[in-house]
Amino acid sequence: MSNNPIIAPAVAEMLTNLQVVFLKFDIDFYLVGAIARDIHLSKNEELSSARATKDVDLAITINDEGQYNEVKAALIDTNHFDAHETETIKLIYKKSIEVDLLPFGQIEQPNRNVTLTDPTFVLNMPGFTEIYPFVKDFELANGQIIKVCTMEGIVLLKLIANNDRPQRTKDITDIEHIIQSYFDLYDDDIYLVHYDIMELYDTANADYIRLVCARLIGRKMKIMLEDSPELAQRIMEILAKRETARWLAMLAGMKDEQ
Structure with missing residues:
Protein backbone atom coordinates (compact mmCIF):
# COMPACT_ATOMS: atom_id res chain seq x y z
CA MET A 1 0.00 0.00 0.00
CA SER A 2 1.13 3.55 -0.53
CA ASN A 3 0.90 6.77 1.41
CA ASN A 4 -2.55 8.16 2.09
CA PRO A 5 -3.71 11.11 4.22
CA ILE A 6 -6.34 8.89 5.85
CA ILE A 7 -3.70 8.49 8.56
CA ALA A 8 -3.85 11.81 10.38
CA PRO A 9 -0.39 13.34 10.98
CA ALA A 10 -0.86 13.08 14.75
CA VAL A 11 -1.68 9.38 14.43
CA ALA A 12 1.36 8.79 12.21
CA GLU A 13 3.52 10.54 14.79
CA MET A 14 1.99 8.42 17.54
CA LEU A 15 2.68 5.20 15.62
CA THR A 16 6.31 6.23 15.17
CA ASN A 17 6.69 6.82 18.90
CA LEU A 18 4.98 3.51 19.66
CA GLN A 19 7.24 1.58 17.34
CA VAL A 20 10.37 2.92 19.02
CA VAL A 21 9.22 1.44 22.33
CA PHE A 22 7.92 -1.79 20.80
CA LEU A 23 11.26 -2.44 19.11
CA LYS A 24 13.00 -2.31 22.50
CA PHE A 25 10.77 -5.15 23.68
CA ASP A 26 10.98 -7.06 20.38
CA ILE A 27 7.21 -7.07 19.99
CA ASP A 28 5.18 -6.60 16.84
CA PHE A 29 1.80 -5.02 16.22
CA TYR A 30 -0.85 -4.45 13.60
CA LEU A 31 -3.74 -2.04 13.22
CA VAL A 32 -7.31 -3.28 13.61
CA GLY A 33 -10.71 -1.64 13.88
CA ALA A 34 -11.95 1.47 12.11
CA ILE A 35 -8.51 2.80 11.24
CA ALA A 36 -7.59 -0.46 9.48
CA ARG A 37 -10.87 -0.42 7.56
CA ASP A 38 -10.38 3.22 6.53
CA ILE A 39 -6.84 2.51 5.31
CA HIS A 40 -8.18 -0.15 2.94
CA LEU A 41 -11.09 2.02 1.80
CA SER A 42 -8.65 4.85 1.07
CA LYS A 43 -7.35 2.85 -1.92
CA ASN A 44 -10.48 4.04 -3.73
CA GLU A 45 -11.17 7.79 -3.63
CA GLU A 46 -14.91 7.26 -3.87
CA LEU A 47 -14.88 4.97 -0.83
CA SER A 48 -12.34 6.86 1.25
CA SER A 49 -13.63 8.19 4.55
CA ALA A 50 -14.01 11.95 4.62
CA ARG A 51 -12.71 12.05 8.20
CA ALA A 52 -9.40 10.60 9.30
CA THR A 53 -9.91 8.24 12.23
CA LYS A 54 -8.08 9.32 15.38
CA ASP A 55 -8.94 6.50 17.80
CA VAL A 56 -6.53 3.63 17.26
CA ASP A 57 -6.80 -0.10 18.03
CA LEU A 58 -3.54 -2.04 18.04
CA ALA A 59 -3.12 -5.80 18.29
CA ILE A 60 0.28 -6.41 19.92
CA THR A 61 2.27 -9.61 20.37
CA ILE A 62 2.75 -10.16 24.11
CA ASN A 63 4.30 -13.02 26.08
CA ASP A 64 2.70 -12.43 29.48
CA GLU A 65 1.11 -9.80 31.70
CA GLY A 66 4.49 -8.74 33.06
CA GLN A 67 5.68 -7.79 29.60
CA TYR A 68 2.40 -6.03 28.87
CA ASN A 69 2.76 -3.88 31.99
CA GLU A 70 6.40 -3.12 31.18
CA VAL A 71 5.46 -1.95 27.68
CA LYS A 72 2.69 0.27 29.02
CA ALA A 73 5.05 1.75 31.62
CA ALA A 74 7.71 2.42 28.99
CA LEU A 75 5.19 4.20 26.78
CA ILE A 76 4.03 6.35 29.68
CA ASP A 77 7.67 7.14 30.55
CA THR A 78 8.09 8.77 27.12
CA ASN A 79 5.76 11.52 28.43
CA HIS A 80 3.71 11.19 25.24
CA PHE A 81 1.18 8.75 26.71
CA ASP A 82 -1.06 8.82 29.77
CA ALA A 83 -2.87 5.90 31.36
CA HIS A 84 -6.64 5.92 31.06
CA GLU A 85 -8.43 6.46 34.36
CA THR A 86 -10.58 3.32 34.18
CA GLU A 87 -9.64 1.16 31.16
CA THR A 88 -6.44 -0.81 31.65
CA ILE A 89 -5.88 -1.48 27.92
CA LYS A 90 -6.24 2.16 26.92
CA LEU A 91 -3.64 4.94 26.73
CA ILE A 92 -4.12 8.58 25.72
CA TYR A 93 -1.56 10.08 23.34
CA LYS A 94 -0.88 13.78 23.91
CA LYS A 95 -4.29 14.26 25.55
CA SER A 96 -6.12 13.65 22.27
CA ILE A 97 -5.77 10.17 20.72
CA GLU A 98 -7.15 7.08 22.44
CA VAL A 99 -5.02 3.99 21.87
CA ASP A 100 -6.24 0.50 22.76
CA LEU A 101 -3.43 -2.03 23.25
CA LEU A 102 -4.95 -5.46 22.52
CA PRO A 103 -2.54 -8.22 23.62
CA PHE A 104 -2.48 -11.55 21.79
CA GLY A 105 -0.09 -14.45 21.35
CA GLN A 106 1.60 -16.33 24.17
CA ILE A 107 -0.31 -14.31 26.77
CA GLU A 108 -3.55 -16.02 25.67
CA GLN A 109 -4.97 -18.81 27.81
CA PRO A 110 -6.24 -22.04 26.17
CA ASN A 111 -9.77 -20.56 26.06
CA ARG A 112 -8.32 -17.56 24.16
CA ASN A 113 -8.89 -15.24 27.11
CA VAL A 114 -6.31 -12.70 28.24
CA THR A 115 -6.62 -11.81 31.92
CA LEU A 116 -5.05 -8.58 33.15
CA THR A 117 -4.99 -7.52 36.79
CA ASP A 118 -4.80 -4.22 38.67
CA PRO A 119 -7.62 -3.76 37.86
CA THR A 120 -8.92 -7.12 36.67
CA PHE A 121 -9.80 -6.99 32.99
CA VAL A 122 -10.56 -9.98 30.75
CA LEU A 123 -10.38 -9.91 26.96
CA ASN A 124 -11.41 -12.73 24.65
CA MET A 125 -8.99 -12.73 21.70
CA PRO A 126 -9.94 -15.43 19.15
CA GLY A 127 -8.89 -14.55 15.62
CA PHE A 128 -6.03 -12.17 16.36
CA THR A 129 -3.31 -14.82 16.18
CA GLU A 130 -4.87 -16.35 13.06
CA ILE A 131 -5.02 -12.98 11.27
CA TYR A 132 -1.43 -12.02 12.11
CA PRO A 133 0.36 -13.96 9.30
CA PHE A 134 -1.89 -12.33 6.70
CA VAL A 135 -1.58 -8.65 7.64
CA LYS A 136 -0.66 -6.13 4.94
CA ASP A 137 2.10 -3.52 4.99
CA PHE A 138 1.18 0.16 4.75
CA GLU A 139 3.70 2.95 4.23
CA LEU A 140 3.26 6.18 6.15
CA ALA A 141 4.23 9.54 4.68
CA ASN A 142 7.45 9.45 6.73
CA GLY A 143 8.44 6.11 5.20
CA GLN A 144 7.57 4.03 8.25
CA ILE A 145 5.98 0.66 7.45
CA ILE A 146 3.10 -0.48 9.64
CA LYS A 147 1.03 -3.64 9.50
CA VAL A 148 -2.72 -3.52 8.90
CA CYS A 149 -5.41 -6.15 9.40
CA THR A 150 -6.88 -7.32 6.10
CA MET A 151 -10.50 -6.63 5.22
CA GLU A 152 -11.24 -10.34 5.59
CA GLY A 153 -9.65 -10.22 9.04
CA ILE A 154 -11.84 -7.27 9.97
CA VAL A 155 -14.92 -9.26 8.91
CA LEU A 156 -13.72 -12.22 10.98
CA LEU A 157 -13.27 -10.11 14.12
CA LYS A 158 -16.63 -8.41 13.64
CA LEU A 159 -18.40 -11.75 13.26
Missing part, protein backbone atom coordinates in the same frame (compact mmCIF):
# COMPACT_ATOMS: atom_id res chain seq x y z
CA ILE A 160 -16.92 -12.84 16.58
CA ALA A 161 -17.67 -9.51 18.27
CA ASN A 162 -21.31 -9.54 17.20
CA ASN A 163 -21.69 -13.16 18.24
CA ASP A 164 -20.35 -12.28 21.69
CA ARG A 165 -22.49 -9.14 21.92
CA PRO A 166 -25.50 -9.33 19.58
CA GLN A 167 -26.59 -5.86 20.67
CA ARG A 168 -23.61 -4.50 18.68
CA THR A 169 -25.57 -4.20 15.46
CA LYS A 170 -22.94 -1.85 14.04
CA ASP A 171 -20.73 -4.90 13.46
CA ILE A 172 -23.32 -6.26 11.04
CA THR A 173 -23.61 -2.90 9.29
CA ASP A 174 -19.82 -2.70 8.96
CA ILE A 175 -19.61 -6.20 7.48
CA GLU A 176 -22.29 -5.35 4.93
CA HIS A 177 -20.40 -2.17 4.03
CA ILE A 178 -17.20 -4.14 3.47
CA ILE A 179 -19.03 -6.59 1.19
CA GLN A 180 -20.58 -3.63 -0.65
CA SER A 181 -17.17 -1.99 -1.16
CA TYR A 182 -15.08 -5.11 -1.74
CA PHE A 183 -15.27 -5.32 -5.54
CA ASP A 184 -14.18 -1.72 -5.99
CA LEU A 185 -11.09 -2.47 -3.90
CA TYR A 186 -10.13 -5.94 -5.11
CA ASP A 187 -11.57 -6.39 -8.61
CA ASP A 188 -8.12 -7.29 -9.98
CA ASP A 189 -7.79 -10.13 -7.48
CA ILE A 190 -11.25 -11.40 -8.39
CA TYR A 191 -10.66 -11.28 -12.15
CA LEU A 192 -7.09 -12.62 -12.14
CA VAL A 193 -7.08 -15.14 -9.29
CA HIS A 194 -10.64 -16.01 -8.31
CA TYR A 195 -12.53 -15.72 -11.58
CA ASP A 196 -14.17 -19.10 -10.98
CA ILE A 197 -16.39 -17.50 -8.33
CA MET A 198 -17.91 -15.24 -10.96
CA GLU A 199 -19.29 -18.32 -12.70
CA LEU A 200 -21.05 -19.59 -9.57
CA TYR A 201 -23.85 -17.01 -9.49
CA ASP A 202 -26.48 -15.74 -11.90
CA THR A 203 -25.30 -12.50 -13.46
CA ALA A 204 -28.94 -11.40 -13.68
CA ASN A 205 -29.14 -11.34 -9.89
CA ALA A 206 -29.14 -7.71 -8.74
CA ASP A 207 -26.77 -8.70 -5.93
CA TYR A 208 -24.45 -10.70 -8.19
CA ILE A 209 -21.22 -8.80 -7.50
CA ARG A 210 -21.81 -8.74 -3.73
CA LEU A 211 -22.40 -12.49 -3.68
CA VAL A 212 -19.11 -12.99 -5.52
CA CYS A 213 -17.34 -10.76 -3.01
CA ALA A 214 -18.92 -12.47 0.00
CA ARG A 215 -17.87 -15.87 -1.37
CA LEU A 216 -14.26 -14.71 -1.74
CA ILE A 217 -14.24 -13.24 1.77
CA GLY A 218 -15.39 -16.64 3.03
CA ARG A 219 -12.60 -18.39 1.14
CA LYS A 220 -9.98 -16.09 2.59
CA MET A 221 -11.31 -16.52 6.12
CA LYS A 222 -11.07 -20.28 5.61
CA ILE A 223 -7.38 -19.93 4.73
CA MET A 224 -6.77 -17.82 7.83
CA LEU A 225 -8.45 -20.42 10.03
CA GLU A 226 -6.85 -23.48 8.46
CA ASP A 227 -4.95 -24.30 11.67
CA SER A 228 -7.86 -23.36 13.98
CA PRO A 229 -10.66 -25.81 13.16
CA GLU A 230 -12.69 -24.96 16.28
CA LEU A 231 -12.76 -21.27 15.41
CA ALA A 232 -13.52 -22.07 11.77
CA GLN A 233 -16.48 -24.16 12.90
CA ARG A 234 -17.67 -21.34 15.14
CA ILE A 235 -17.56 -18.86 12.26
CA MET A 236 -19.49 -21.22 9.99
CA GLU A 237 -22.15 -21.66 12.66
CA ILE A 238 -22.43 -17.87 13.03
CA LEU A 239 -22.87 -17.44 9.28
CA ALA A 240 -25.42 -20.26 9.05
CA LYS A 241 -27.67 -18.57 11.60
CA ARG A 242 -28.08 -15.45 9.48
CA GLU A 243 -29.93 -16.74 6.45
CA THR A 244 -29.25 -13.97 3.97
CA ALA A 245 -27.81 -14.59 0.52
CA ARG A 246 -24.58 -12.71 1.21
CA TRP A 247 -23.89 -14.46 4.50
CA LEU A 248 -24.67 -17.85 3.01
CA ALA A 249 -22.24 -16.99 0.21
CA MET A 250 -19.56 -16.35 2.83
CA LEU A 251 -20.42 -19.69 4.41
CA ALA A 252 -20.15 -21.40 1.02
CA GLY A 253 -16.74 -19.80 0.56
CA MET A 254 -15.57 -21.28 3.85
CA LYS A 255 -16.63 -24.71 2.60
CA ASP A 256 -15.02 -24.39 -0.84
CA GLU A 257 -12.19 -26.78 -1.67
CA GLN A 258 -9.16 -24.78 -2.74
Whole structure:
Protein backbone atom coordinates (compact mmCIF):
# COMPACT_ATOMS: atom_id res chain seq x y z
CA MET A 1 0.00 0.00 0.00
CA SER A 2 1.13 3.55 -0.53
CA ASN A 3 0.90 6.77 1.41
CA ASN A 4 -2.55 8.16 2.09
CA PRO A 5 -3.71 11.11 4.22
CA ILE A 6 -6.34 8.89 5.85
CA ILE A 7 -3.70 8.49 8.56
CA ALA A 8 -3.85 11.81 10.38
CA PRO A 9 -0.39 13.34 10.98
CA ALA A 10 -0.86 13.08 14.75
CA VAL A 11 -1.68 9.38 14.43
CA ALA A 12 1.36 8.79 12.21
CA GLU A 13 3.52 10.54 14.79
CA MET A 14 1.99 8.42 17.54
CA LEU A 15 2.68 5.20 15.62
CA THR A 16 6.31 6.23 15.17
CA ASN A 17 6.69 6.82 18.90
CA LEU A 18 4.98 3.51 19.66
CA GLN A 19 7.24 1.58 17.34
CA VAL A 20 10.37 2.92 19.02
CA VAL A 21 9.22 1.44 22.33
CA PHE A 22 7.92 -1.79 20.80
CA LEU A 23 11.26 -2.44 19.11
CA LYS A 24 13.00 -2.31 22.50
CA PHE A 25 10.77 -5.15 23.68
CA ASP A 26 10.98 -7.06 20.38
CA ILE A 27 7.21 -7.07 19.99
CA ASP A 28 5.18 -6.60 16.84
CA PHE A 29 1.80 -5.02 16.22
CA TYR A 30 -0.85 -4.45 13.60
CA LEU A 31 -3.74 -2.04 13.22
CA VAL A 32 -7.31 -3.28 13.61
CA GLY A 33 -10.71 -1.64 13.88
CA ALA A 34 -11.95 1.47 12.11
CA ILE A 35 -8.51 2.80 11.24
CA ALA A 36 -7.59 -0.46 9.48
CA ARG A 37 -10.87 -0.42 7.56
CA ASP A 38 -10.38 3.22 6.53
CA ILE A 39 -6.84 2.51 5.31
CA HIS A 40 -8.18 -0.15 2.94
CA LEU A 41 -11.09 2.02 1.80
CA SER A 42 -8.65 4.85 1.07
CA LYS A 43 -7.35 2.85 -1.92
CA ASN A 44 -10.48 4.04 -3.73
CA GLU A 45 -11.17 7.79 -3.63
CA GLU A 46 -14.91 7.26 -3.87
CA LEU A 47 -14.88 4.97 -0.83
CA SER A 48 -12.34 6.86 1.25
CA SER A 49 -13.63 8.19 4.55
CA ALA A 50 -14.01 11.95 4.62
CA ARG A 51 -12.71 12.05 8.20
CA ALA A 52 -9.40 10.60 9.30
CA THR A 53 -9.91 8.24 12.23
CA LYS A 54 -8.08 9.32 15.38
CA ASP A 55 -8.94 6.50 17.80
CA VAL A 56 -6.53 3.63 17.26
CA ASP A 57 -6.80 -0.10 18.03
CA LEU A 58 -3.54 -2.04 18.04
CA ALA A 59 -3.12 -5.80 18.29
CA ILE A 60 0.28 -6.41 19.92
CA THR A 61 2.27 -9.61 20.37
CA ILE A 62 2.75 -10.16 24.11
CA ASN A 63 4.30 -13.02 26.08
CA ASP A 64 2.70 -12.43 29.48
CA GLU A 65 1.11 -9.80 31.70
CA GLY A 66 4.49 -8.74 33.06
CA GLN A 67 5.68 -7.79 29.60
CA TYR A 68 2.40 -6.03 28.87
CA ASN A 69 2.76 -3.88 31.99
CA GLU A 70 6.40 -3.12 31.18
CA VAL A 71 5.46 -1.95 27.68
CA LYS A 72 2.69 0.27 29.02
CA ALA A 73 5.05 1.75 31.62
CA ALA A 74 7.71 2.42 28.99
CA LEU A 75 5.19 4.20 26.78
CA ILE A 76 4.03 6.35 29.68
CA ASP A 77 7.67 7.14 30.55
CA THR A 78 8.09 8.77 27.12
CA ASN A 79 5.76 11.52 28.43
CA HIS A 80 3.71 11.19 25.24
CA PHE A 81 1.18 8.75 26.71
CA ASP A 82 -1.06 8.82 29.77
CA ALA A 83 -2.87 5.90 31.36
CA HIS A 84 -6.64 5.92 31.06
CA GLU A 85 -8.43 6.46 34.36
CA THR A 86 -10.58 3.32 34.18
CA GLU A 87 -9.64 1.16 31.16
CA THR A 88 -6.44 -0.81 31.65
CA ILE A 89 -5.88 -1.48 27.92
CA LYS A 90 -6.24 2.16 26.92
CA LEU A 91 -3.64 4.94 26.73
CA ILE A 92 -4.12 8.58 25.72
CA TYR A 93 -1.56 10.08 23.34
CA LYS A 94 -0.88 13.78 23.91
CA LYS A 95 -4.29 14.26 25.55
CA SER A 96 -6.12 13.65 22.27
CA ILE A 97 -5.77 10.17 20.72
CA GLU A 98 -7.15 7.08 22.44
CA VAL A 99 -5.02 3.99 21.87
CA ASP A 100 -6.24 0.50 22.76
CA LEU A 101 -3.43 -2.03 23.25
CA LEU A 102 -4.95 -5.46 22.52
CA PRO A 103 -2.54 -8.22 23.62
CA PHE A 104 -2.48 -11.55 21.79
CA GLY A 105 -0.09 -14.45 21.35
CA GLN A 106 1.60 -16.33 24.17
CA ILE A 107 -0.31 -14.31 26.77
CA GLU A 108 -3.55 -16.02 25.67
CA GLN A 109 -4.97 -18.81 27.81
CA PRO A 110 -6.24 -22.04 26.17
CA ASN A 111 -9.77 -20.56 26.06
CA ARG A 112 -8.32 -17.56 24.16
CA ASN A 113 -8.89 -15.24 27.11
CA VAL A 114 -6.31 -12.70 28.24
CA THR A 115 -6.62 -11.81 31.92
CA LEU A 116 -5.05 -8.58 33.15
CA THR A 117 -4.99 -7.52 36.79
CA ASP A 118 -4.80 -4.22 38.67
CA PRO A 119 -7.62 -3.76 37.86
CA THR A 120 -8.92 -7.12 36.67
CA PHE A 121 -9.80 -6.99 32.99
CA VAL A 122 -10.56 -9.98 30.75
CA LEU A 123 -10.38 -9.91 26.96
CA ASN A 124 -11.41 -12.73 24.65
CA MET A 125 -8.99 -12.73 21.70
CA PRO A 126 -9.94 -15.43 19.15
CA GLY A 127 -8.89 -14.55 15.62
CA PHE A 128 -6.03 -12.17 16.36
CA THR A 129 -3.31 -14.82 16.18
CA GLU A 130 -4.87 -16.35 13.06
CA ILE A 131 -5.02 -12.98 11.27
CA TYR A 132 -1.43 -12.02 12.11
CA PRO A 133 0.36 -13.96 9.30
CA PHE A 134 -1.89 -12.33 6.70
CA VAL A 135 -1.58 -8.65 7.64
CA LYS A 136 -0.66 -6.13 4.94
CA ASP A 137 2.10 -3.52 4.99
CA PHE A 138 1.18 0.16 4.75
CA GLU A 139 3.70 2.95 4.23
CA LEU A 140 3.26 6.18 6.15
CA ALA A 141 4.23 9.54 4.68
CA ASN A 142 7.45 9.45 6.73
CA GLY A 143 8.44 6.11 5.20
CA GLN A 144 7.57 4.03 8.25
CA ILE A 145 5.98 0.66 7.45
CA ILE A 146 3.10 -0.48 9.64
CA LYS A 147 1.03 -3.64 9.50
CA VAL A 148 -2.72 -3.52 8.90
CA CYS A 149 -5.41 -6.15 9.40
CA THR A 150 -6.88 -7.32 6.10
CA MET A 151 -10.50 -6.63 5.22
CA GLU A 152 -11.24 -10.34 5.59
CA GLY A 153 -9.65 -10.22 9.04
CA ILE A 154 -11.84 -7.27 9.97
CA VAL A 155 -14.92 -9.26 8.91
CA LEU A 156 -13.72 -12.22 10.98
CA LEU A 157 -13.27 -10.11 14.12
CA LYS A 158 -16.63 -8.41 13.64
CA LEU A 159 -18.40 -11.75 13.26
CA ILE A 160 -16.92 -12.84 16.58
CA ALA A 161 -17.67 -9.51 18.27
CA ASN A 162 -21.31 -9.54 17.20
CA ASN A 163 -21.69 -13.16 18.24
CA ASP A 164 -20.35 -12.28 21.69
CA ARG A 165 -22.49 -9.14 21.92
CA PRO A 166 -25.50 -9.33 19.58
CA GLN A 167 -26.59 -5.86 20.67
CA ARG A 168 -23.61 -4.50 18.68
CA THR A 169 -25.57 -4.20 15.46
CA LYS A 170 -22.94 -1.85 14.04
CA ASP A 171 -20.73 -4.90 13.46
CA ILE A 172 -23.32 -6.26 11.04
CA THR A 173 -23.61 -2.90 9.29
CA ASP A 174 -19.82 -2.70 8.96
CA ILE A 175 -19.61 -6.20 7.48
CA GLU A 176 -22.29 -5.35 4.93
CA HIS A 177 -20.40 -2.17 4.03
CA ILE A 178 -17.20 -4.14 3.47
CA ILE A 179 -19.03 -6.59 1.19
CA GLN A 180 -20.58 -3.63 -0.65
CA SER A 181 -17.17 -1.99 -1.16
CA TYR A 182 -15.08 -5.11 -1.74
CA PHE A 183 -15.27 -5.32 -5.54
CA ASP A 184 -14.18 -1.72 -5.99
CA LEU A 185 -11.09 -2.47 -3.90
CA TYR A 186 -10.13 -5.94 -5.11
CA ASP A 187 -11.57 -6.39 -8.61
CA ASP A 188 -8.12 -7.29 -9.98
CA ASP A 189 -7.79 -10.13 -7.48
CA ILE A 190 -11.25 -11.40 -8.39
CA TYR A 191 -10.66 -11.28 -12.15
CA LEU A 192 -7.09 -12.62 -12.14
CA VAL A 193 -7.08 -15.14 -9.29
CA HIS A 194 -10.64 -16.01 -8.31
CA TYR A 195 -12.53 -15.72 -11.58
CA ASP A 196 -14.17 -19.10 -10.98
CA ILE A 197 -16.39 -17.50 -8.33
CA MET A 198 -17.91 -15.24 -10.96
CA GLU A 199 -19.29 -18.32 -12.70
CA LEU A 200 -21.05 -19.59 -9.57
CA TYR A 201 -23.85 -17.01 -9.49
CA ASP A 202 -26.48 -15.74 -11.90
CA THR A 203 -25.30 -12.50 -13.46
CA ALA A 204 -28.94 -11.40 -13.68
CA ASN A 205 -29.14 -11.34 -9.89
CA ALA A 206 -29.14 -7.71 -8.74
CA ASP A 207 -26.77 -8.70 -5.93
CA TYR A 208 -24.45 -10.70 -8.19
CA ILE A 209 -21.22 -8.80 -7.50
CA ARG A 210 -21.81 -8.74 -3.73
CA LEU A 211 -22.40 -12.49 -3.68
CA VAL A 212 -19.11 -12.99 -5.52
CA CYS A 213 -17.34 -10.76 -3.01
CA ALA A 214 -18.92 -12.47 0.00
CA ARG A 215 -17.87 -15.87 -1.37
CA LEU A 216 -14.26 -14.71 -1.74
CA ILE A 217 -14.24 -13.24 1.77
CA GLY A 218 -15.39 -16.64 3.03
CA ARG A 219 -12.60 -18.39 1.14
CA LYS A 220 -9.98 -16.09 2.59
CA MET A 221 -11.31 -16.52 6.12
CA LYS A 222 -11.07 -20.28 5.61
CA ILE A 223 -7.38 -19.93 4.73
CA MET A 224 -6.77 -17.82 7.83
CA LEU A 225 -8.45 -20.42 10.03
CA GLU A 226 -6.85 -23.48 8.46
CA ASP A 227 -4.95 -24.30 11.67
CA SER A 228 -7.86 -23.36 13.98
CA PRO A 229 -10.66 -25.81 13.16
CA GLU A 230 -12.69 -24.96 16.28
CA LEU A 231 -12.76 -21.27 15.41
CA ALA A 232 -13.52 -22.07 11.77
CA GLN A 233 -16.48 -24.16 12.90
CA ARG A 234 -17.67 -21.34 15.14
CA ILE A 235 -17.56 -18.86 12.26
CA MET A 236 -19.49 -21.22 9.99
CA GLU A 237 -22.15 -21.66 12.66
CA ILE A 238 -22.43 -17.87 13.03
CA LEU A 239 -22.87 -17.44 9.28
CA ALA A 240 -25.42 -20.26 9.05
CA LYS A 241 -27.67 -18.57 11.60
CA ARG A 242 -28.08 -15.45 9.48
CA GLU A 243 -29.93 -16.74 6.45
CA THR A 244 -29.25 -13.97 3.97
CA ALA A 245 -27.81 -14.59 0.52
CA ARG A 246 -24.58 -12.71 1.21
CA TRP A 247 -23.89 -14.46 4.50
CA LEU A 248 -24.67 -17.85 3.01
CA ALA A 249 -22.24 -16.99 0.21
CA MET A 250 -19.56 -16.35 2.83
CA LEU A 251 -20.42 -19.69 4.41
CA ALA A 252 -20.15 -21.40 1.02
CA GLY A 253 -16.74 -19.80 0.56
CA MET A 254 -15.57 -21.28 3.85
CA LYS A 255 -16.63 -24.71 2.60
CA ASP A 256 -15.02 -24.39 -0.84
CA GLU A 257 -12.19 -26.78 -1.67
CA GLN A 258 -9.16 -24.78 -2.74
